[in-house]
Amino acid sequence: MLFIPIHSIDASKDDAKWLYLFEKTWPAYKKWFTQEGLTQRAGYLTSLSALEKTFPELVDTFHRLTKLTGNGDVASRFLSMYCPPPYMSGCSQVAWTRTNPFLIRNYDYSPSYFEGVLLKTNWLKQVVGMSDCNWGLLDGINEDGLCASLTFGGRKIISPGFGIPLIVRYCLETCSTTAEAVEKLRYIPVHMAYNITLLDVHGSYATIYFVPGQENQVTYQPVGTNHQEEITWADYATMTQTVERRNILEFAVMNPYETQDSLIQRFLHPPLFNTAYEKAFGTLFTAIYHPEDRAIQLLWHGKSLYQEIDQFTEQKVHVQLKTNVNRKFTY
Numbered sequence: 380m381l382f383i384p385i386h387s388i389d390a391s392k393d394d395a396k397w398l399y400l401f402e403k404t405w406p407a408y409k410k411w412f413t414q415e416g417l418t419q420r421a422g423y424l425t426s427l428s429a430l431e432k433t434f435p436e437l438v439d440t441f442h443r444l445t446k447l448t449g450n451g452d453v454a455s456r457f458l459s460m461y462c463p464p465p466y467m468s469g470c471s472q473v474a475w476t477r478t479n480p481f482l483i484r485n486y487d488y489s490p491s492y493f494e495g496v497l498l499k500t501n502w503l504k505q506v507v508g509m510s511d512c513n514w515g516l517l518d519g520i521n522e523d524g525l526c527a528s529l530t531f532g533g534r535k536i537i538s539p540g541f542g543i544p545l546i547v548r549y550c551l552e553t554c555s556t557t558a559e560a561v562e563k564l565r566y567i568p569v570h571m572a573y574n575i576t577l578l579d580v581h582g583s584y585a586t587i588y589f590v591p592g593q594e595n596q597v598t599y600q601p602v603g604t605n606h607q608e609e610i611t612w613a614d615y616a617t618m619t620q621t622v623e624r625r626n627i628l629e630f631a632v633m634n635p636y637e638t639q640d641s642l643i644q645r646f647l648h649p650p651l652f653n654t655a656y657e658k659a660f661g662t663l664f665t666a667i668y669h670p671e672d673r674a675i676q677l678l679w680h681g682k683s684l685y686q687e688i689d690q691f692t693e694q695k696v697h698v699q700l701k702t703n704v705n706r707k708f709t710y
Contacts, residue, residue: 381656381700383490383663385677387686389693391501398447400496401513405454408512411492412457415464421539423452426459433541433567434549440502444514460512460542462570469619469660470530471651472518472576473628474584474601475642482526482578482668485646486517487619489659490700497677497684499691503552507675507688509666515544516551522688523555524580524670532572533606533615538591540568546589547575557583561597569595574603580670602628619660620650627651643667647680647704654702661700680704 390396412420421429431438445455457463469487474480486509496510508519518528527550529543546567554560557579564575569589576586578601588596588607596607605621606612616622631637631645643665645651652662665678673688680701686692 381490381661381702383493383495383698383700385495385497385664385684385696385698387497387499387684387692387694389499389691391499391505391691394443394447397444397498397500397514400494400498400510401444401448404494404513405448407492408457409453411464413453417453419464420456421459421462423456423459426456426461429461429541430459434545436503436553437545437549440514457512458514460515460545462539463512463542465537465571467531467571468529469605469653470528470603471624471628471646472528472530472603473632473642474576474578475632475639476578476582476584476601477637479639480578480582480670481639482518482528482576482670483643483646483665484518484528484530484576485651485653485662485665487653487660487662490656490661490663492659493663497675497686499688505688506548506551507686507691508547508551509664511544512542514548515542516547517544518666518668519547519551520668520670520673520675520688521551521555522673524673525551525554525556525560526578526668526670527551527560527575528603528666528668530574530576530603531605532574532588532590533621534572534590534611536591537571538568540570540591543569543571543573543575543589550575550577555579556581557585561585561587565595565597567595572607574607576601576603578668578670601632604628618658624650643678647678649704652704654704656700656702661702663700664698
């Protein structure tokens with residue numbers, strides 16, 4: 380049996396709580412960040428210059444956080460998230476806008492490399508989301524009701540650019556609507572191919588395809604899985620069933636008989652729900668972001684966690700990951 384802890388941490392009034400998270404995870408992140416040797420990572424001045432150019436609004440927060448960690452060279456380079464080591468996750472996501480709009484996603488990855496932290500911050504805006512790389516986000520929502528979540532884009536190419544969790548953070552710290560986010564994110568350089576799906580309180584949505592070394596592509600599609608316009612990595616696409624998953628979600632969006640409840644159930648059953656944890660492709664959580672309520676609901680089989688930005692409660696839950704979920708749901 381596999382178990383993961385989920386910590387809800389409110390660092391919006393106390394940076395010491397963020398520092399606690401950093402100190403707890405830094406040994407593992409340092410090992411990951413330096414695994415190819417420090418010469419393979421961008422230097423501090425290069426990283427800072429790129430951060431200042433791309434995310435000027437986040438620079439003061441970056442300096443405050445790195446000062447908390449002791450201003451170490453390696454930690455500062457890591458927190459810049461510029462040209463990090465390659466990594467990829469699975470994931471499925473869709474913006475549902477028919478009634479009571481919400482953004483729902485499954486995050487598929489290895490339990491061994493998962494922070495398991497639902498973090499609330501108040502740096503430029505109040506933001507709640509699933510933490511990654513300490514100040515980046517896998518998905519989240521801000522005080523204006525803007526929601527964002529990421530999926531790997533299914534391409535092998537790597538190019539100088541930023542890790543996608545920081546881009547999600549930047550989006551939620553500086554934007555209030557999907558339209559604003561599209562304009563902010565359109566030209567941001569990314570180091571690997573990823574997709575970000577957006578939904579705001581007005582029901583406006585988009586999915587941006589981030590392509591290393593190329594112009595990012597803005598699509599006004601509500602669905603994201605693990606490829607972009609076309610399949611460029613056939614083996615990965617087959618292993619992850621990315622085409623099948625996207626077809627299911629596109630059908631669900633178009634199906635007049637689909638309901639909120641039936642869509643949620645799809646995410647709790649294969650092929651949207653995955654159990655290949657040993658291949659770093661197991662579903663660690665299902666997240667539902669509610670723009671109008673500024674709230675998030677995390678789901679697992681037999682357990683859930685609900686938090687609102689304005690009524691955020693620190694707590695810890697232990698989740699047993701199901702490794703033998705049957706495909707019982709009728710598509």
